[in-house]
Amino acid sequence: MAWHLSVQVDRDSAVPLTAQLQNAIKSRVEDRVLHPGARLPSSRQLAQDLGLSRSVVVEAYEQLIAEGYLDAVRGSGTHVTRKLPEQTAASPLLDARPASGPRWDLRVGIANLSSFPRQEWLNSYTKVLQNVSREGMDYPPVAGIAELRNELAGYLGRVRSVRAEPAQVMITAGFAQGLALLSDSLQRLGLRELAIEDPGHSGQRRFILDTGITPLPVPVDEEGLDVAALARTGARAVLVTPAHQFPTGVMLSPERRRQLLAWARERDGWIIEDDYDGEFWFDHGVRPTALQEGDPERVVYAGTTSKVLVPGLRLGWLAIPPKLYPLMERVRSRQDQGSDTLTQLAFAEMMRSGLLDRHLRRVRSRYRSRRDALAAAVRESLPDARICGCAAGLHSYALLPPGTDEAAVVHGALRRSVLVRGGQQFRFRGPPGPPALLLGYGSLPLTGINDAMAAIGEAYEEARQD
Ligand SMILES: Cc1ncc(COP(=O)(O)O)c(C=O)c1O
Numbered sequence: 001m002a003w004h005l006s007v008q009v010d011r012d013s014a015v016p017l018t019a020q021l022q023n024a025i026k027s028r029v030e031d032r033v034l035h036p037g038a039r040l041p042s043s044r045q046l047a048q049d050l051g052l053s054r055s056v057v058v059e060a061y062e063q064l065i066a067e068g069y070l071d072a073v074r075g076s077g078t079h080v081t082r083k084l085p086e087q088t089a090a091s092p093l094l095d096a097r098p099a100s101g102p103r104w105d106l107r108v109g110i111a112n113l114s115s116f117p118r119q120e121w122l123n124s125y126t127k128v129l130q131n132v133s134r135e136g137m138d139y140p141p142v143a144g145i146a147e148l149r150n151e152l153a154g155y156l157g158r159v160r161s162v163r164a165e166p167a168q169v170m171i172t173a174g175f176a177q178g179l180a181l182l183s184d185s186l187q188r189l190g191l192r193e194l195a196i197e198d199p200g201h202s203g204q205r206r207f208i209l210d211t212g213i214t215p216l217p218v219p220v221d222e223e224g225l226d227v228a229a230l231a232r233t234g235a236r237a238v239l240v241t242p243a244h245q246f247p248t249g250v251m252l253s254p255e256r257r258r259q260l261l262a263w264a265r266e267r268d269g270w271i272i273e274d275d276y277d278g279e280f281w282f283d284h285g286v287r288p289t290a291l292q293e294g295d296p297e298r299v300v301y302a303g304t305t306s307k308v309l310v311p312g313l314r315l316g317w318l319a320i321p322p323k324l325y326p327l328m329e330r331v332r333s334r335q336d337q338g339s340d341t342l343t344q345l346a347f348a349e350m351m352r353s354g355l356l357d358r359h360l361r362r363v364r365s366r367y368r369s370r371r372d373a374l375a376a377a378v379r380e381s382l383p384d385a386r387i388c389g390c391a392a393g394l395h396s397y398a399l400l401p402p403g404t405d406e407a408a409v410v411h412g413a414l415r416r417s418v419l420v421r422g423g424q425q426f427r428f429r430g431p432p433g434p435p436a437l438l439l440g441y442g443s444l445p446l447t448g449i450n451d452a453m454a455a456i457g458e459a460y461e462e463a464r465q466d
Contacts, residue, residue: 004041004049006033017052021060029069029080036082040070043078092206093176095421103417104452108247108395108440115363116310120355121346128345136345140338143329144171144317148348152317155351156303160278161289163296164319170328171339174316175274175304179204179239182272182300183211184331185324186237194272195230195238199426199433201246204239217428220245224252227259236269242291243278247426247438249389249397251288260291264298270324271299277307277393279360282368297321305347307394307442308360315339315347367394370441373449378439380450381457385437394442397423399434405463406435412459418452 007024009017028034041049043057050057061078064070071081095107143149149166156162156169172178186194194208198217208215216233219226225240240260242252252260264271273291281287292301296319304316320328350356371390378387378398390396400406406422413420423436437456441449 004045007050009050009052017056018059018063021050021052021056022063025060025064026067026069029084034080036080036084038080039076040078040080091176091203092210093201093203095203102414102419104419104444104448104455106418106420106438106440106444106452108421108438108442110440110443111307111310111394112363112366112442113310113312115366117355117359120350120359121309124349124353124355125342125346128342128349132342132345137341140341140344142333142336142338144169144339145341145344145348147352148344151348151351153319155356156290156301156317156319160275160301160303161293162301162319163293164301168296168320168322168325170318170320170325170332171344172316172318173314173339174306174311175276175302176207176316177314177335178302178316178318179207179272180211181318181328181331181335183208183213184335185328186270187211187213188327188331191236191270193233193235193237195233195235196428197225197240197245198428198430199247199423200241200428202426202428205428208239215428219430220248220250222250224250224256225260227256227263230260231263231267236267237272238269239272239274240291241274241276243275243281243288244389244391244393246274246276247389247395247397247423248436249391249393249395251391252291257291257294261294261298264295269298270321271295273299273301275301275303278303279308280364280367280394281392282364282371283391292319297323300324308356313343313347315343367442370444370446370449371396373446374439374441374453377450377453381453382460384460387439395438395440398437398439400436400460402434404435404460405466406437408463408466409435409437409456409459412462413456416455416459418455418459420452420456 007021009020013020043054043061047054047057061070065072069081071079073079095109148171149169152169153164153166156164193214193216195216195218196205197220199220205215216235218230218233224242224245230238244251260271263269275290290301292299298321300321301319302316305313374396375387375390378385382398384401385398387396387398406424410420410422421438424432427433444452
């Protein structure tokens with residue numbers, strides 16, 4: 001290892017020394033180990049450190065300057081360039097962010113960040129900070145602190161009819177970590193495949209693939225997941241969004257719920273219930289309870305604060321069947337040392353004090369009026385569309401008439417500075433599905449809904465005339 005720069009070369013390698021040095025520096029620049037503007041040792045110093053001829057280092061530096069990784073500044077040596085494009089390790093779970101913001105962004109998964117109850121959070125956080133004991137600041141239990149698991153077990157039972165003892169609850173960094181833990185645990189149980197809904201969350205499919213498990217897409221129809229098709233895949237585990245299917249918004253019908261639970265029993269299988277927006281049910285009358293209620297021994301229930309509060313908290317929870325819990329706890333303990341204690345305590349305090357319920361009542365009514373405004377705007381600006389999935393959640397699914405060029409509508413909307421996703425992007429297999437648009441309204445102001453839908457309506461008319 002060189003003294004002035006943490007790189008090394010292998011003299012026994014078949015790769016030429018110049019190329020080795022060049023690659024080593026390049027990867028450190030790309031990984032931001034070497035920061036923009038960092039000064040590199042002189043070629044003489046580095047050659048001496050590595051026991052190389054100076055010409056090897058000079059050649060490597062020159063090549064990296066030519067490729068735009070380094071800058072040579074007369075009189076002040078060689079530096080890492082400041083002009084490298086910004087690199088972020090983009091999660092497949094996130095929809096790619098456009099370089100410059102559109103006027104209206106209707107992508108789903110964009111929560112209303114401005115509705116975060118800052119004052120309530122601050123009050124809860126201050127209170128727990130004042131009261132937390134010295135011992136309470138030690139490493140937390142990996143599965144979560146008792147206060148939050150107790151609160152959640154009660155809350156989930158009350159609000160979503162989840163049947164779970166606090167000992168079955170595990171706190172995670174959102175559903176993303178829950179899914180990673182589940183994927184790892186299922187593989188340890190010998191499962192290599194996980195059935196997923198089609199259409200579904202394309203980012204989740206990619207994420208599952210990256211964790212080493214094969215996602216098997218299963219069709220969704222107007223009753224939700226096609227359980228007969230699921231049975232034909234031979235999979236022993238499935239990831240579903242029963243309350244408000246992502247992205248179509250359909251609710252798993254009572255008959256399909258029964259079939260799905262029966263499938264799990266017969267197959268000795270597991271169901272992962274992603275209840276990502278289960279708190280947002282707007283209509284009176286039947287409100288679907290958690291599927292987990294039907295079989296707590298086979299259904300892993302997953303919830304998150306990403307819609308209820310904001311994604312930035314990175315806080316989620318799993319209610320895990322007792323048989324699976326010890327394995328998941330072991331897997332978790334190898335991954336990290338638990339979730340941030342103070343965030344857990346503050347969230348538990350918001351639940352205990354009733355502040356969370358109050359916040360939910362407030363945002364539910366705000367989202368309901370946006371949902372209504374969206375439905376009215378679709379009727380007005382896109383009268384040929386059939387809107388579905390609007391009983392719950394923060395997005396609706398608009399089916400366009402057969403034969404509509406969905407991509408042309410999406411592009412036409414973007415030309416009018418409205419970012420909206422088409423349905424095809426969420427399909428994995430089979431012939432293209434009916435043309436559709438996903439209309440996320442979580443982050444739109446009421447005024448924006450009419451404006452955005454008018455632009456989409458124009459784009460639709462334009463696509464029809466082409
Ligand atoms: C289908 C679906 N599941 C889960 C989540 C939440 O994931 P996380 O808790 O990691 O933010 C989202 C996004 O909010 C989603 O769209």
